[in-house]
Structure formats: C-alpha cells, structure tokens
Amino acid sequence: MKIIHTADIHFESKFQDLDENKKRIRENEFFNAFKNLVTYAKNENVEVIIISGDLFDKSSVKKSTINTFMNILNSNQDIQFLYCLGNHDPKDLFKNFEIKNLKVFKENYFEEFIYKGIYFYGANFDNKYKESLYNSLNTSKNHINIVLLHGDISNYEEDNKININKFKNKYINYLALGHIHHRRFDKLDDEYGYYAYPGNLETRGFDELDSKGFYLIDTNDFSKTKYIPNSIRIAYEINIDISNVLDNNSLINLILDKMKNKSNDYKKNLYKINLIGQHKESVDVNITDLMNNLNDEAFRLKIINKSSLKLDYKDYTNDNSFKGELVRLVEKENLKEEEKNKILEKGFYYISESGKIG
Numbered sequence: 001m002k003i004i005h006t007a008d009i010h011f012e013s014k015f016q017d018l019d020e021n022k023k024r025i026r027e028n029e030f031f032n033a034f035k036n037l038v039t040y041a042k043n044e045n046v047e048v049i050i051i052s053g054d055l056f057d058k059s060s061v062k063k064s065t066i067n068t069f070m071n072i073l074n075s076n077q078d079i080q081f082l083y084c085l086g087n088h089d090p091k092d093l094f095k096n097f098e099i100k101n102l103k104v105f106k107e108n109y110f111e112e113f114i115y116k117g118i119y120f121y122g123a124n125f126d127n128k129y130k131e132s133l134y135n136s137l138n139t140s141k142n143h144i145n146i147v148l149l150h151g152d153i154s155n156y157e158e159d160n161k162i163n164i165n166k167f168k169n170k171y172i173n174y175l176a177l178g179h180i181h182h183r184r185f186d187k188l189d190d191e192y193g194y195y196a197y198p199g200n201l202e203t204r205g206f207d208e209l210d211s212k213g214f215y216l217i218d219t220n221d222f223s224k225t226k227y228i229p230n231s232i233r234i235a236y237e238i239n240i241d242i243s244n245v246l247d248n249n250s251l252i253n254l255i256l257d258k259m260k261n262k263s264n265d266y267k268k269n270l271y272k273i274n275l276i277g278q279h280k281e282s283v284d285v286n287i288t289d290l291m292n293n294l295n296d297e298a299f300r301l302k303i304i305n306k307s308s309l310k311l312d313y314k315d316y317t318n319d320n321s322f323k324g325e326l327v328r329l330v331e332k333e334n335l336k337e338e339e340k341n342k343i344l345e346k347g348f349y350y351i352s353e354s355g356k357i358g
C-alpha cells in the first residue's frame with residue numbers, strides 16, 4: 001500500500017513578513033499545496049494520507065477554511081485521511097462534522113485504526129508524554145504498525161518531549177511525526193522501523209528554508225520512503241561575498257545572478273540575501289537603492305548588509321583633504337593597526353556623510 005506522510009501545514013498562518021495582498025496569495029497557495037498533494041496521491045494510487053498534526057495554525061478556524069478542507073476530502077473518497085492533533089490544532093473542530101474518510105486521533109492515549117490490513121495508532125499532542133501514553137500502544141509483530149504523533153523527540157526522558165526509546169523494538173515500521181518544520185528520515189531501531197518528520201508543506205518565512213514537500217511510503221519496503229518536493233514557492237537564504245565587486249551596477253547584477261541560479265522560475269521565490277566580505281570604496285552599499293532595483297525580481301526580497309568597507313588608508317597619506325588630514329593624525333598615534341583601521345573607517349564614514357549634507 002502507498003501512503004503519504006505530511007504534517008505542519010498550518011492553514012491560516014499569519015505571514016507577518018508580507019503585505020496584505022501577498023498574505024492573501026499565500027493563504028490560497030497553502031490550500032493549493034494541499035490540493036497538489038492530494039492530486040499526486042490520486043495519480044499514484046496512494047490509499048492513505050497521514051497528517052501528523054498542526055493542520056491549522058490556531059484554535060479558532062474560519063468556516064471557509066474548514067469548508068475548503070472538507071471539500072477536498074469529500075471529493076477524494078478513495079483516500080483515507082488520518083490526522084493526529086498537534087499543539088496548534090483546535091481540539092474539537094471535527095466533532096460536529098461527519099467526514100467519512102477522515103479519522104482524527106484526539107485522545108491522550110493511542111487509538112487503534114485498522115485500514116486494509118495495516119494497523120495505525122495515533123494520539124493527540126498533550127504537552128506531557130506520560131508513561132500511560134507509551135503503555136497504551138499495543139503493537140504486534142504479526143502486522144504492519146504505523147504510529148502517528150506530534151512533538152519533539154529526545155533520546156532520554158525530558159519534559160514536553162517524546163522519548164524515542166519508548167518506541168524502539170515495538171515492531172513499529174514507521175513513526176509518523178510532526179512538529180519539527182525541517183525534514184528528517186531516520187532509523188528508529190535496529191530491527192524494524194523508521195521515524196520521520198516531513199517538515200511543513202509550504203514555507204512561511206526565512207526560518208523555513210529550501211524545498212518543502214512530503215514523504216511517499218510503500219508498505220512493501222519502508223526503507224524506500226521517498227521525499228516528494230511539492231513547494232509552490234521556496235524561501236532561500238544566500239550569502240554573497242561582495243569583496244571583488246567593482247561598482248554598484250555589478251553589485252545589482254551579482255545579486256540577481258545568485259537569485260537566478262536557484263531556479264529557472266526565480267521570480268516566484270523568497271530570498272534573504274546576506275552581503276558579506278569587505279567591499280571596495282567604489283561600491284556604495286545602500287539597501288534602499290538595492291531594493292528599488294531588485295524588489296520586482298522576487299515575491300519577497302530581504303537584503304542585509306553584513307559587509308564592511310575595505311580601505312587602503314595609505315593612499316590618503318599625502319592627500320590634501322579632511323581624509324588625508326585624519327590619516328596623518330591617526331598614523332602618529334601609538335595604536336595597533338587594527339585600531340587605526342577602525343578609527344579611520346568611522347572617520348571616513350562621517351566625513352563622507354557630512355559632505356552629503358553640504
């Protein structure tokens with residue numbers, strides 16, 4: 001049987017970093033990302049879709065959001081949806097709705113759900129993972145066991161964390177986790193299974209970088225679990241060393257080239273650009289200017305200047321100017337080269353700025 005494992009979709013996320021128009025676009029795209037996943041499932045004859053918590057971002061969910069979600073499920077009756085609650089999910093949302101192909105695991109102990117011979121076990125997120133939770137898991141080596149749970153894992157007993165050791169050697173083939181927004185697939189124990197975090201389905205900002213998607217599982221061989229990219233937009237963080245850039249125009253082109261290198265369809269993505277290195281005096285690193293030139297080249301662009309100015313102060317020793325005067329003064333002082341550089345860097349900056357006011 002083919003199964004898809006997703007988690008942390010966070011419908012109705014806030015997107016604080018975006019303007020109103022783009023927030024709305026992203027809200028809709030979050031639904032589209034989920035629709036794309038379900039379409040993929042349909043085309044690949046996937047029979048079960050696991051959602052390991054944080055389907056929604058907060059406890060109050062708009063009626064329209066619930067309707068959209070329900071419509072997707074209703075028009076895909078051949079697929080069984082399994083969903084365990086995460087820390088962001090509303091507790092009783094589906095109490096009043098009857099969705100035939102949705103099973104919600106919302107108890108603080110493991111419920112068993114058998115589907116086409118495969119044994120699924122799921123529980124809700126509970127802040128504390130008590131002994132009684134681990135003890136409620138009744139797996140058997142006579143069948144395939146898949147466990148759904150939401151939370152951070154630890155290798156030992158820790159507050160608010162799932163003790164991963166409690167799931168070892170319990171004939172678990174696949175521990176379908178959610179909560180960590182970065183993808184991870186690893187061995188659970190020597191004998192049997194694997195555990196996995198698929199990460200979230202779409203990025204919400206620059207702390208959720210690179211390709212996002214879901215896992216495709218085949219119960220004939222769990223070791224062949226495959227990551228399927230599904231991103232509508234991708235957030236990238238790029239460090240660009242600008243030490244060798246000669247002028248402002250080349251700087252703009254360099255940034256644009258780095259963005260284009262990420263994908264053919266680079267304009268749809270989100271970029272956080274860190275300018276690093278020591279730039280030449282002939283380059284004026286001005287974020288407003290750069291944004292004016294590059295803002296339309298991306299869905300969202302953020303540029304941070306972490307570079308510093310590289311000055312060869314010796315060039316000014318004989319200069320008949322304020323800068324030359326300052327260099328001659330500082331050179332006379334009994335200071336380390338590093339300290340002289342710092343003073344001159346500041347001094348040059350203020351001299352340039354005061355020149356601008358005039």
Ligand SMILES: [Mn+2]
Nearest residue numbers: 008054179180
């Ligand atoms: Mn989450």
